[in-house]
Amino acid sequence: MVDKGLLCLLLGLIILCSRLTGMIEAEGTHVFSSSGENVALPCINALSGCTSTTWTYNKHRSSAAVELIYGGIKNKNIRDERLSLGSDCSLNIYKTTKDDHGQYTCQQYVNEQKHGTDAQVFLHVLHVSSSSTQTEMRSGSSVTLTCQLFTYKDSCDDFFRTEDLQLFWVNQVGVNLQTDSRYQILSSKQCIKILTTTLLNEDNNREWRCLVQMKNETKISVRYTVKFKGPTKTEAVPAVTTINTERLSTLNSPVTPIQHSQALTTTTTTLIQAVSVCKKTSSPTAPSAPKQQVPVIAAVIAAVFLFAVVLLGVICIKKRSG
Structure with missing residues (x-):
């Protein structure tokens, strides 16, 4: 049988130890940083020269401590170039990441004997991801x-x-x-x-x-x-079609035979002038066109001539019927 008094004493010691641990942690320095920032962790128990300064790191309470600095010199096994020791024995971290959070402890050793109390620093890192x-x-x-x-x-x-x-x-x-x-x-x-x-x-x-x-x-x-890279959405605006009412009224009005004949005559005159221009362009005195343009000019002349002949035939038929 376990004595009840002894059991109560053990429980009391456990509770006292847990409270003391919480008080010790609460006495540590809290440092808040964001990803990408430079941060300096203070060493409040440092001695002059920093040759006695040692920095250790615990990511979590249950993880083992890692020695970062010993005797003012960075541990050669630590490949992180972002860590350095400040002139006031503070631990400098360049461009903090979310993985740098944890407990950092600054200790002093004189002649390999621990000197004074530990200075604990709790680093909390704020990180935003998208x-x-x-x-x-x-x-x-x-x-x-x-x-x-x-x-x-x-x-x-x-x-x-x-x-x-x-x-x-x-x-x-x-x-x-x-x-x-x-x-x-x-x-x-x-x-x-x-x-x-x-x-x-x-x-x-x-x-x-x-x-x-x-x-x-x-x-x-x-x-x-927030920065948009693509174009922002805009409401579609319906296209507005402009109608030439003067032209529309002209198309809708009846055409007399005389007006029809005058229009055909004007069109024929225009086509004849176009043919003459093409002929002048192809004359020996004019600069010679490039070889690739000759078939095109010939096709245009043939089309214009054929259209003129058709129009002349239509005019003749109209005159006979009139």
Whole structure:
């Protein structure tokens, strides 16, 4: 039989340890960054010269620690060129990615003996991804934007609750898009907000922001700007046909035999003049046309001559019948 007093003591120690662990983590420095930004993680327990400084990294609480810096020198097994040590012993990360989130610990070792307490820094990275490429952006298409805060905590819901964090989408003037029925915003976790909407013509060059607030203070935000690559949709305008009423009235009016005869005479005169022009063009004194144009000119002359003969025949028939 286990003594109840001893059992209560063990439970009390477990609860105390868990609370102390939570307090130690809460005392760490929280740094918020967005993908692509440069960030400097402070080392508040650094000694002068940074030769005693060591930086370690844990992606998650359950993962093993990785040594990044030892004695002020970067670990030669770390191939990431984005990491460097600042003059104040801070850890600099160039162009942060979502995979850089986690717990960073700055420690001091003097003569291979640990000196002072650890300085913990929790890096949280805000990242926005789109379901569509910019070449697919056009009016009438649907777009889905996923905003996620990557944290060290295994459960982001617990982290958001204990640190009083909020994640939401706003427009260019800071209005929460959750209140606009045009946007559908889903959330599987408190650290993920998925925005879906259908693009309109006026959305070209429009900006939306995903931001993180901690105790009602904005810590980080990511801007997403819509840019149309293709032409925007416009309403079709019916074509307007202009009718020459003067010409229409002329066509609809009856034609007398005299007018018909005059029209035929005028047409014949025009054709004869065209034939004469063609003959002048083909005369020896005129510049010779290129060889490929000779068949065309001959065909035109033959067609004009044939049409003139037909018209002359029609005129003769009309005169006889008149």
